[in-house]
Amino acid sequence: MHVESKLERSRTRPEIKQKTRFFEKLLNSKALLNLMYLPTLILFSAFIFFPFIKGIDISLTNWDGYSQEFRRIGLENYKRMLSDPDILNVIKNTFIYGVGSTLLQNIIGLGYAILLNQSIKGKGIVRTIVYLPVIISPLIMGYIWYFFFQYNGGALNDIILLFTDQPANLLADPKLNVWIITFVNTFQYIGVAMIVYLAGLQSISKDYYEAAQLDGASALSQFKNITLPLLAPSITINIVLNLIGGLKLFDVIKAMTDGGPGYASASLSTMMYQIYFARQDAGYAASLGNLMFVIICVVSLTALFYLRKREVQE
Amino acid sequence: MNKTKKRFIALLFIISLFHILPFYLLTTTSFKAVDDVSSKWAFPGYWYIDNFINVWHGANLGQAFFNNIIITVVSVVLTIIIGAFAAYPLARYKSRLNRFMYTLFISVLIVPPLTILVPLYKMFVDVGAMNSYWGIILLHVTFHLPLTIFLYTGFIGTIPRELDEAAMIDGCTRVGLFLRIIMPLLKPVTATVVILIGVGIWNDYQFSVFFLSAPESRTITVSLSSFFGQYTNNIGWVAAGSLTAVLPITIAYLFLQRYFITGLNAGSVKG
Numbered sequence: 001m002h003v004e005s006k007l008e009r010s011r012t013r014p015e016i017k018q019k020t021r022f023f024e025k026l027l028n029s030k031a032l033l034n035l036m037y038l039p040t041l042i043l044f045s046a047f048i049f050f051p052f053i054k055g056i057d058i059s060l061t062n063w064d065g066y067s068q069e070f071r072r073i074g075l076e077n078y079k080r081m082l083s084d085p086d087i088l089n090v091i092k093n094t095f096i097y098g099v100g101s102t103l104l105q106n107i108i109g110l111g112y113a114i115l116l117n118q119s120i121k122g123k124g125i126v127r128t129i130v131y132l133p134v135i136i137s138p139l140i141m142g143y144i145w146y147f148f149f150q151y152n153g154g155a156l157n158d159i160i161l162l163f164t165d166q167p168a169n170l171l172a173d174p175k176l177n178v179w180i181i182t183f184v185n186t187f188q189y190i191g192v193a194m195i196v197y198l199a200g201l202q203s204i205s206k207d208y209y210e211a212a213q214l215d216g217a218s219a220l221s222q223f224k225n226i227t228l229p230l231l232a233p234s235i236t237i238n239i240v241l242n243l244i245g246g247l248k249l250f251d252v253i254k255a256m257t258d259g260g261p262g263y264a265s266a267s268l269s270t271m272m273y274q275i276y277f278a279r280q281d282a283g284y285a286a287s288l289g290n291l292m293f294v295i296i297c298v299v300s301l302t303a304l305f306y307l308r309k310r311e312v313q314e
Numbered sequence: 315m316n317k318t319k320k321r322f323i324a325l326l327f328i329i330s331l332f333h334i335l336p337f338y339l340l341t342t343t344s345f346k347a348v349d350d351v352s353s354k355w356a357f358p359g360y361w362y363i364d365n366f367i368n369v370w371h372g373a374n375l376g377q378a379f380f381n382n383i384i385i386t387v388v389s390v391v392l393t394i395i396i397g398a399f400a401a402y403p404l405a406r407y408k409s410r411l412n413r414f415m416y417t418l419f420i421s422v423l424i425v426p427p428l429t430i431l432v433p434l435y436k437m438f439v440d441v442g443a444m445n446s447y448w449g450i451i452l453l454h455v456t457f458h459l460p461l462t463i464f465l466y467t468g469f470i471g472t473i474p475r476e477l478d479e480a481a482m483i484d485g486c487t488r489v490g491l492f493l494r495i496i497m498p499l500l501k502p503v504t505a506t507v508v509i510l511i512g513v514g515i516w517n518d519y520q521f522s523v524f525f526l527s528a529p530e531s532r533t534i535t536v537s538l539s540s541f542f543g544q545y546t547n548n549i550g551w552v553a554a555g556s557l558t559a560v561l562p563i564t565i566a567y568l569f570l571q572r573y574f575i576t577g578l579n580a581g582s583v584k585g
Contacts, residue, residue, distance in 0.1 A: 153351065301424070
């Protein structure tokens, strides 16, 4: 009995060992570790890569967005863009939102950062206030500024009426409303640029400025020759980030003008929304989406590579 | 010196006034009675709460707040788990395949979600994900993963490899190493990620307006925008609704300001 069981045990043991070793090996293998990014890969395939390809496919049809019947029409939707009377203006608006708010945010943000880099009492409160809009929904930010610019009882018109008796309908003015929206987007995100520049300024050693002062350099030349070059990485980050944010602007436009009057203040994103849901022209909307994708990729990547190259040179 | 300092302080004061202005107008407008036609600049001088009560019921803000909380909490938790899991092999085993995967995941950062709206919308209709929590949650998770993976991969890269080796010598498996040693170390960067993507999901409008259009599934921004469409002339109600929507996150910001600013900027600095 005793001997038998011992024998049996010695027979089964290697099997158990092999099993645990296999399990250990599995837990230790690098292949299994790579499985850890499988959920991400699945999500990206399902919600980004597959729809992206599907979007190209839809843009080659005359699908209306709901019915089962549609035809392949080749590049017709893209040809339609060329003759669309609104599209040039919409692309121009998209660039104003992108480039305009980028310029404003960086200039004002840098100015604020330089101010807050001084040792003054109460600058913490200013930082808190300037940064506050960043955490608020852009849609609600748009509403708040709508109360300011609005035609009937708008806060700005209350001031204008003190001087003339004609209130200004600023949001309906196709020349002005694009810039008003740009201003609101800028107002909302100055805080981000300010904090990035503030961090950049604080990382510049004071020694440079002391040496420059000994050499008798003016404040302006110190700014041009020390501050700006050493801020290059912060400038790159801010510009690329603000460009992407501004080019895809949607919420603020919806809140303030809904792209109107007509398409006067529309960006590519709100125009696409209009054409898809109001005009039920899904094929054309999909091709507009692809156009927007190409524009944002080309502009932001060009800016990124150009600015990175300059960083290295300086 | 003293004179320039005084000028600086005056300048800071003007800047603060300018930046607080919209919030001041929002407050005065939301407390004004419907028949009060006085200027938005003037404080009402009385507390008219009816605007808040009307908008709370009219825009069904109770349900909207509930939806917002569910969607934000579940999306953030899922994004953190999936993101941290993906970041570990990408940070530790830089094979050619993993380098490619990392670049692929991060490059998604530039893709604006709206450009693929049409196919996404069609897909959501086809699989019945419209107006559902799970549909919008999966979308939020997907589009917030690139930044999350980016931040986690960077952070894990700063954890010394010796720690991994010591744990392995003590008999820890690779997977166990991640769960027991690395995960607990990720707390500080997780705080950053929670604020960064939490604010983004809480405030989202551009997805929610398409995929959560049914009244009972609307989030705060969607409820407010459809309410605004109906009552364009009743500015007091819309202002009260906006103030209600903004208040919780503003209070959180005022108390946790340091975390908010470092958190939100971490995304921009490294992105």
